[in-house]
Amino acid sequence: MRSRKLSHYGQQFFFVGPAVLFFTLVMIIPFLMGMYYSFTDWNGVSGEVTWVGFDNFAKIFSGDPDFWKSFWFTVRFTVLGVVLTNLVGFFLAYFLTKPLKSRNVLRTVFFMPNIIGGLLLGFIWQFIFIKGFSTLGDMTGWSFFQLPWLGDATTGFWAIVMVFVWQYSGYLMVIYIASLSNVSKEVLEAAEIDGASHFQVLRSIIAPLIMPAVTVSLFLAISWSFKMFDLNLSLTKGGPFKSTESVALNIYNEAFLNNRYGLGTAKALLFFVIVAIISLIQVRITKSKEVEA
Amino acid sequence: METRSRGRNFVIEIIMALVALVFLAPFYFLFANSVKSFGEILSNAASWPSKFNWDNYSKAWELARFSEAFRNSALITIVSVILITLFSAMAAYKMVRSNTKFNRILLMLFVMSMVVPFQTIMIPVLKVVNTLGVNNSIWGLLLTNLGLSLPLAVFLFHGFVKSVPLEIEEAATVDGCNPITVFFRIVLPLLKPMMMTIIVLNALAIWNDYLLPSLILQNPSLRTIPLATYSFFGQYTKQWDMALPALAIGILPIVIFYLLLQRYIVEGIAAGSVKG
Numbered sequence: 422m423r424s425r426k427l428s429h430y431g432q433q434f435f436f437v438g439p440a441v442l443f444f445t446l447v448m449i450i451p452f453l454m455g456m457y458y459s460f461t462d463w464n465g466v467s468g469e470v471t472w473v474g475f476d477n478f479a480k481i482f483s484g485d486p487d488f489w490k491s492f493w494f495t496v497r498f499t500v501l502g503v504v505l506t507n508l509v510g511f512f513l514a515y516f517l518t519k520p521l522k523s524r525n526v527l528r529t530v531f532f533m534p535n536i537i538g539g540l541l542l543g544f545i546w547q548f549i550f551i552k553g554f555s556t557l558g559d560m561t562g563w564s565f566f567q568l569p570w571l572g573d574a575t576t577g578f579w580a581i582v583m584v585f586v587w588q589y590s591g592y593l594m595v596i597y598i599a600s601l602s603n604v605s606k607e608v609l610e611a612a613e614i615d616g617a618s619h620f621q622v623l624r625s626i627i628a629p630l631i632m633p634a635v636t637v638s639l640f641l642a643i644s645w646s647f648k649m650f651d652l653n654l655s656l657t658k659g660g661p662f663k664s665t666e667s668v669a670l671n672i673y674n675e676a677f678l679n680n681r682y683g684l685g686t687a688k689a690l691l692f693f694v695i696v697a698i699i700s701l702i703q704v705r706i707t708k709s710k711e712v713e714a
Numbered sequence: 715m716e717t718r719s720r721g722r723n724f725v726i727e728i729i730m731a732l733v734a735l736v737f738l739a740p741f742y743f744l745f746a747n748s749v750k751s752f753g754e755i756l757s758n759a760a761s762w763p764s765k766f767n768w769d770n771y772s773k774a775w776e777l778a779r780f781s782e783a784f785r786n787s788a789l790i791t792i793v794s795v796i797l798i799t800l801f802s803a804m805a806a807y808k809m810v811r812s813n814t815k816f817n818r819i820l821l822m823l824f825v826m827s828m829v830v831p832f833q834t835i836m837i838p839v840l841k842v843v844n845t846l847g848v849n850n851s852i853w854g855l856l857l858t859n860l861g862l863s864l865p866l867a868v869f870l871f872h873g874f875v876k877s878v879p880l881e882i883e884e885a886a887t888v889d890g891c892n893p894i895t896v897f898f899r900i901v902l903p904l905l906k907p908m909m910m911t912i913i914v915l916n917a918l919a920i921w922n923d924y925l926l927p928s929l930i931l932q933n934p935s936l937r938t939i940p941l942a943t944y945s946f947f948g949q950y951t952k953q954w955d956m957a958l959p960a961l962a963i964g965i966l967p968i969v970i971f972y973l974l975l976q977r978y979i980v981e982g983i984a985a986g987s988v989k990g
Contacts (some may be wrong), residue, residue, distance in 0.1 A: 436808035439801040447861020454838035530734045538922025599984045628973040693834040
């Protein structure tokens, strides 16, 4: 009996041990440390760390307009990013589940931006916005291309939204394709025979049946856009004048540019709470709309 | 009826082809301009190059120290992915087969940790890396990659192991295999479909990652491709005949990897997100 017990612990240690070790070192301990440091004035360099109570949080809520500016930017960006990536992703999937000859090629193309990291994509698009668009503007005379791209707050914002949609719609398309191809052909044909319009079929039959995919896609899109960092850094660096700074970039700058690690961790903790609440609410709402197929 | 829907599909096909061209346009801009002279880029960024200056590439390759960067990126990605896949499969297997309270709580912690944004642990994790003395080394990056990627991988394997029938393992045990042999000989090969997903997801994420390596690796000789590109782009801002070939070199390996394995990549990602 005793040797069986030992062998149970031995196996547990062998199989689960490595995962637990790395998870503890990289997630659990830093998370707990972060909670502690957010109540201190740690600057990251000196060993001296003083407990300051709720000072950091008070500072964030009363005296940090830049943080709230970046928060508002992130919220606006998330709303647009989530809606647009899902719409584009869904409609690409909707048409790619029709019997098209070029289906596989198209799927490969639409997914491609996604495999390249946000940092390199941002740099590529920086060139397109600055040089490519101005050339296209000269050629076509369209005022859309002649706007001061990346030069002011509005164009900077829309530039990030555009690249984001270009980058992520293909990913959501793949999820929607998987879900749409599970919608039974008989049900769709029956609806067509009953005289339902395309829009009615989409709204009353397809939409409820693909709700699980909507839950996943919304969850992913919210998490990508809320945590966006690489694209932001390489495309606008938060400029001009911090007008396109996301929360993730604001936290990064607070810690590594201003050397206020304590304040940075306090913001990061607040960021976690906000992300967790939003994700929970979203999953609750869309889960309640799922139906049994 | 039949011809009408065929005609409609043809129209859809044309429209989708146009959308695909818009999706591909950025790659055209990148590659066409990467071989132009600086003057030609400035005068017309949309035209086909009049002459292919391949030296742009060799110059960028040298100046950005890409051969080192490639070696570092490949080493870090391959080792991280192998260890993530192995450790997560092992953990998930044991957690499914022995349903103890500890393992149930552990799974819950893994799932909860997936909501935590990287920024939340970013600053203290550097402190941990410093304390362990692995700052500014590939070991430090391996350690953090493992810790950050294991939760999702364990979660995905956990769902998959449940569908692996227990009978085969029991038969092997009766035949005298010990639990470790059972896992490596019998269970691990059965996990292959989910393994593909986990390899693809992590390989792309780690190869493309900028933020974490930028915080851990300060030594220029340790730079990965995103780090080398970032520092090069900062040095040669607006010098497009250098910056663009560097970007093209940076994305080429991953585009080739994708085109060769695209079926596995797309399916792997679909499988991963539907389960997640």
